[in-house]
Amino acid sequence: MADDIVNVKGIRGMLPPSRSTTLPILAIATHVEITILYDKYEMRFSQTGSPISTLTAGIDVSESPSWDPDTGLRDLVECFGRAPLTSLTVGILHPHLVVDAWERVFRTFPLLEDLDIDGEYEFSQVFLGLHAASSKEHEGSSVACPNLRQVSAVGLGVTEAYEAMRECFQYRADRGARLQVLDLSMLVNKDLPSETLCGFVADLRQAVECLRVEDN
Incomplete structure (x- = not known):
């Protein structure tokens, strides 16, 4: 085409x-x-x-x-x-994407296995949307996209992004849909204390099977 x-x-x-x-x-x-x-x-x-x-x-x-x-x-x-x-790659080069739009994406594609987010902004809306979709009733599964096994994300390392991921992936893990691989490449945020970052990383390690974090 x-x-x-x-x-x-x-x-x-x-x-x-x-x-x-x-x-x-x-x-x-x-x-x-x-x-x-x-x-x-x-x-x-x-x-x-x-x-x-x-x-x-x-x-x-x-x-x-x-x-x-x-x-x-x-x-x-x-x-x-x-x-x-089964595979979705999203390049986010615009900072204003709303949670509702992401929720609809995840409710529409239940077979999704691999999600790749790439951008220069914070991406909390993505995982707030996934969590919102998972919080609704689903026929035959406890969460949205129950086969989601790998997530890669590049973006600004802000508190909101880490909090959204922590809540989303722990919720999924508690319902038998633990993510296999979470691969993060975070742009350094000087406003995020190292102690806070370490706490987020520790929480994410509890929520997913394999976590890889790279600071840029």
């Missing part, structure tokens, strides 16, 4: 009503990578063993000051809501 640029209405606005027939890959994709910037977002998706396809939505921020970065997450759900997604 060739790259496409669409307006602020988002990628879902360009898709035909019969998308399952016209673009069947949307219903069978197993991996999606979405990058959210200040003025656009891009989604790349594939099925195991298939070529990667790309969709890009961009706007002129000077003409659209009300650009909503959560449009990218909403389009992710709208476009791939029927897909058996």
